[in-house]
Amino acid sequence: MKYAVVSGGGSGIGEIVLKRLQSQGYNVICIDLKNADITADLSTPEGRSIAVSETLEACGHKIDRLVLAAGLGGHLKDGALVARVNYFGAVALLDGFKNALAETHGRCVVIGSNSSQMRIDPNSPIVDALLEGDENKAMGVIGDAPATGVYGNSKHALTRAVRRRAAEWGHAGISINVIAPGPTQTAMLQGVIDDPVISKSLDMIPIPKKRFGTAEEMADIIEFLLSDTADYMQGSVIYVDGGTDAQLRPDAF
DSSP states (O other), rough: EEEEEEEEETSSHHHHHHHHHHHHTTTTEESSSSSSSSSSOOOOOOHHHHHHHHHHHTTTTTSSEEEEEEOOOOOOOHHHHHIIIIIIHHHHHHHHHHHHTTTTTTTEEEEOOOGGGGSSTTHHHHHHHHHHHHHHHHHHHHTTTTTGGHHHHHHHHEEEHHHHHHHHHHHHHHOOEEEEEEESSSHHHHHHOTTTHHHHHHHHHHOOOOEEHHHHHHHHHHHHTTTGGGTTTTTTTEEEEETTHHHOOOOOO
């Protein structure tokens, strides 16, 4: 039996990916706060431990496909909570499931964000603290900063965490890549649109394609990255943002 695991599979992009994996014959295990096979709060060490241990028990310590879609948006007030879920929650699942993926030479896709390179200082105290892996120290650095100032940093650090693991995981036979979506029509984006202040920042993001992406389009790329066709891709960061990153950073890639 083939097993797939999707964090954040109860809604948004994760839910669509989950349904596609089910249609391909995978026994899919959903990790989320609700509408899930395994209910776990990825903002806490205890919740992450539950997610890893219960998932491994359910799949017999063998995972063929892993998609980390769980995440919180920049419209929230609590920046520390966003960092706990977006960075520490994701990294805990990555490391917790590595051996199970190695058993099957599995494939993993992590959802990052095109905001990970938008006005982000790669040497910022927040990024450095997250990459050090000391959660208490990171929370001290973040303090009471709102998510608007933490979201991009959390996704930047997460993307680098994936890149740092790419060589070792490749040696173990595991494919791992990142998709970096632009604004995508999900409940998270709607939360940004509904905020009278933060929505103004959204209006300032240039999108050459002149529209938001859809969750189905993001699922299309994730499905590709999970397929055998993408076997030679390793540690890649795929921007699916209507051209925003290319417009903002035409000479960087």
